[in-house]
Structure formats: C-alpha cells, structure tokens
C-alpha cells in the first residue's frame with residue numbers, strides 16, 4: 001500500500017512476533033479510544049422503539065458479523081457500538097474506536113493501517129495502525145461516510161480477506177477484528193454519488209441497526225434529561241441486557 005503521507009510521529013508498537021503490543025500501554029492516538037478508557041455501555045430510555053434497539057443489540061452481539069449503525073447525531077450510536085462489543089464473545093478483547101471525520105484524509109491511512117519504517121518523511125520506525133490494535137476484539141469506525149475513496153479498497157480487502165498491508169509495506173498482516181461502523185448520513189446516497197464503493201457498503205451493511213431520533217421515542221427525552229442532570233442516581237439507569 002502506498003499513499004503520500006508526511007508529518008506523522010512514529011511510535012514503536014510491535015512485539016517480537018510482529019503483532020502489536022496493547023494500545024493502552026503505549027498511549028492512544030487522539031482519535032482512538034482504548035477499551036479500558038471506555039465506561040461500560042449504559043443506555044437509558046424505555047420507549048418501545050429503544051427497547052427494540054436493546055433487543056437488537058442483544059441479538060446482534062452474538063453474531064460475529066459487521067454491523068452498520070445508522071441514525072442522527074446524538075442518538076447514541078457510539079454507545080450502541082460499545083454495548084455490542086461488551087455483549088459479544090470479544091468483550092475481553094480490545095474495543096478500538098476511530099472517527100473517520102476527525103482526521104485529515106492524508107492521516108487516516110497511517111492511523112488505520114499503520115506504516116513501515118521509511119514509508120514517508122518522518123516515518124523513522126514501523127508503527128501499527130488501529131486496525132491491528134483491534135486484533136481479537138472490535139473495530140468501531142465512526143462516521144464511515146467520511147472514509148476517503150482511495151482507502152476504501154484497502155478497507156474492503158480487510159473485510160473480505162481479514163488482512164491489511166501497512167503504508168509503505170507489501171507483506172499482508174492477518175487481523176481478526178469485528179467491524180462495527182456508524183453513519184449519520186444515508187450511505188445509499190453516498191454510493192449513488194460515488195463517494196462510497198458499493199461493494200464496501202454491502203460488506204459493512206451485513207446487519208443494520210437503526211437508532212430512531214429522540215423525537216420519535218416517547219418519553220425518552222425526559223429520561224435522558226434526568227440521566228444527564230443526575231448521572232448515576234439510583235433508578236435512572238438501565239444496564240444492558
């Protein structure tokens with residue numbers, strides 16, 4: 001894989017066997033969340049629409065397949081992704097979150113796929129990407145609609161073959177991570193506008209979980225308000241399952 005990149009600080013994250021060392025021990029990149037920094041997935045609300053979402057989370061967590069979470073901003077997509085990981089058989093593994101909208105397009109390749117020493121100016125050592133850090137666990141790709149087109153083929157290869165190639169490298173690296181993606185833009189429109197590869201869309205959209213807007217969830221706004229105002233107060237919480 002070869003992409004023009006510059007100005008990224010290099011870190012060393014490989015063990016002797018070529019695998020990445022745990023992210024938490026090295027300090028996470030700004031856009032990534034190591035699993036141990038994430039609180040347990042608590043979601044409040046008791047509208048029929050949200051209870052249906054809870055059921056879907058419990059059911060989807062058991063399938064080791066990609067999930068696409070759709071819904072407006074603030075509807076809780078990231079919480080759902082966390083809950084899916086925590087309810088899954090991968091719960092003891094890493095839960096790595098990458099926000100595709102939070103990084104300039106030129107940095108996303110290095111962030112996701114890592115790079116080899118000498119891949120670009122400033123790459124003084126090999127560095128693992130977030131996909132490798134998710135090995136054995138879950139990779140959450142937030143705002144997937146912002147994934148640059150030139151990287152989508154590499155992501156597709158990962159989804160299809162379970163392997164990646166670091167930037168500047170040639171050797172494929174096997175990675176076992178479940179992919180959960182989220183979007184607040186309609187991806188079918190992105191496919192129609194040729195901003196998203198159709199084959200990637202179908203690979204990501206194996207299981208779909210739609211989060212209804214708060215205005216369509218009777219009573220949840222009040223519960224959420226209480227929850228925000230008095231986080232942790234007894235009675236306001238509903239832990240999954």
Ligand SMILES: Nc1ncnc2c1ncn2[C@@H]1O[C@H](COP(=O)(O)OP(=O)(O)O)[C@@H](O)[C@H]1O
Pocket residue numbers: 042043044045071072073074075076077078079080224227
């Ligand atoms: N059902 C819920 N229960 C508790 N907190 C929620 C719920 N839905 C959203 N939130 C909170 O609202 C904020 C936005 O949620 P987030 O998961 O980031 O939404 P999205 O990813 O869809 O934009 C977060 O602070 C989250 O904890």
Ligand SMILES: [Mg+2]
Pocket residue numbers: 074077078142
């Ligand atoms: Mg979000």
